[in-house]
Amino acid sequence: MTIERTADAIVIKLPLDFNIEEIQRFFDYLRYKELVSKSKATQEEIDNLAKEVNSQWWQENKHRFLPDA
Secondary structure, three states, X not given: OEEEEOOOOEEEEOOOOXXXXXXXXXXXXXXXXXXXXXXXXXXXXXXXXXXXXXXXXXXXXXXXXXXXX
């Protein structure tokens, strides 16, 4: 593995036997970090949004886990 900084990019070279799914997860994480760094949301706002999304998801999917619900 080599890492090189050029004038306009960071170039990472990996052997071909690297697991492509692990590499994709790593790049997804880097993208997440990039997006989060630009957020002006407070932790409280993020927590409230997460609760809202989870609650909505549960309402839409609970029948899959609790057939009698």
